[in-house]
Amino acid sequence: MEEIMTTSQGCESDMDCSDNECYEDYYNINDDSDIEQVDPRKVDPEYFEFKCLYEEEVDRLLNETVETLSNILHIPPSLAKVLLHGHQWNIEEVTRKYHDNPSNTLITSKIEPVTTHSNIIMGRYMCCPVCVMPHPVDKFHSLTCGHLFCRDCWTMHFEVQINQGISTGIACMARECDVLAPEDFVLRHLTRPNMREKYQQFSFQDHVKSHPELRFCPGPNCSIVVHGREIKAKRAICTQCKTTFCFKCGCDYHAPTDCQVIKKWLTKCADDSETANYISAHTKDCPKCHICIEKNGGCNHMQCYNCKHDFCWMCLGDWKSHGSEYYECSRYRENPNIAHESVHAQAREALKKYLHYYERWENHSKSLKLEEQTLGKLRSRINQKVMSGLGTWIDWQYLFTAANLLAKCRYTLQYTYPYAYYMDAGPRKELFEYQQAQLEAEIENLSWKIERAETTDRGDLENQMDIAEKRRTTLLKDFLDV
């Protein structure tokens, strides 16, 4: 039995139960008298069922589908494979199309020609139109189209195509004939073992790519294929190499932003990298005493080592104004009269707006890296504590759980900025920015507490973890639209 993975993690369900909603669930469930029936899809907006498969398992899965179709339509498996590959492995669609109009389906799938070529064979020898050499008639083979070529030419044709990375798309050698060579025909003509292997490798890749429920793990040198139950922009984690990615597009996971928007955003960032470069500074001046401050942790809540002034790294505003009430720092205030301004003013405004979002996007990405370093330092400090008898690793485990949760929250927060950038103004954007601000505030609180973890009260820290994750889930529940 393969193990079905989900991206929910154990600690989250514990936290969910401290929530009022869960109490409601608890009472509802009592009515149904079955506690086990909580649908994780409703509780966890990121819930995703998937399996990590090895090549052999993928082969088995594909072959089962091929066999099923082959039995339904009474056609050879190699043709069933071509049909499925051309129809995103949608067995119902192929079956329906085939029953409606079998010959048309075979023609549009390039299994059969529009018109068959008839050969007039006289004598025992024939001239092959490709190598222009005479060969015995029985050395000639053709696809369903009837275009005859000698065995050696077929072999050469396949080898040349395979060396160019082509496998499932190899067509007949005749002019204006696009009938595809099915797998069994190709393999019958490939004698060299390395060529057969290459062909099978390439066609395997083609088949996985044409199957919407399958996705190659994007991790380096990883051969795992992820099989998802639904084709959605959900988070998949490779069990082999631990790479996390979006199941739909195969790129870095990007909730709440969707696949097209994140692509647009990343292209924009790459195009505008020059403009945004000056942001990369790691130092800023304290807004009160103007001493130069370097950012060496992930937290945006800065305290000047000179005058002890608490300020925000992003906007340089007083940290007190960032309090729990309404965190305005993440929101961009557009000029309401911009439509009446000059083209130059509009261009300046557009750049200002982009930089606002880019700066925050970039800052969270950097914070993630800095917090990773913090975690490394934390690990060695705890190691010392354990060595000198101050508790066991298990006693300090909660700190790592907290650090992991912080990374997860900050990651989502980072990806809220492209989402907000492309959002139209209106009540929905206001709600989004409100929730984003709340998440932002709680994450900075959590980061602040983790940086001072050894002196922070454990209960206090765990409470903060709970709040931050709650904010994250709430935002995703409302805006992760997949």
Add this chain to the structure above:
Amino acid sequence: MANIAAQRIKREFKEVIKSEEVAKCAIKVELVNDSYTELKGEIAGPPDTPYEGGTFVLEIKVPETYPFNPPKVRFMTKIWHPNISSVTGAICLDILKDQWAAAMTLRTVLLSLQALLSAAEPDDPQDAVVAKQYRENLEMFQITARHWTNVYAGGPHVNSDCDDKIRRLVDMGIEEHQARAALSSYNWDLERATEQLFS
């Protein structure tokens, strides 16, 4: 060179030489070396096109994997056409790329190129500037293509207006072909071409 490739080229060479198109002087091939890896092709500009009366020379390089891969063909004669680069002579034609079939021959390639001169495909351009002119100002395109045919391919239609404008730029120290290319790109607007050349 692989055996099949040489065999095929020899055979195709004969096929072209004996073909009825050669008899009508429409196409021609010549060997460049003894090894059959490089040939020189020629096609006549088709009638009722701006290329009429011109002779266009092609460079044909035969790859090791011929005929399983297409020959590499390029215009040696400068030509003004949406699917052919006015700078390098590179050609955008499906049969020279993914629509190649091993059963095609040099003769089919030459005839397809001739057909391309009769019917451009501006939606699949090789030269964006030419394609834009073709779509937006067909008359200007025809004037330009005919002028290039006259100058580079021996076509009969002299256009004195074009020649005058080029001479003006040459007098200013611009190289002749550079002047022609700039004027062609700017619909023979002398002022804009000058501006571009001196900017």
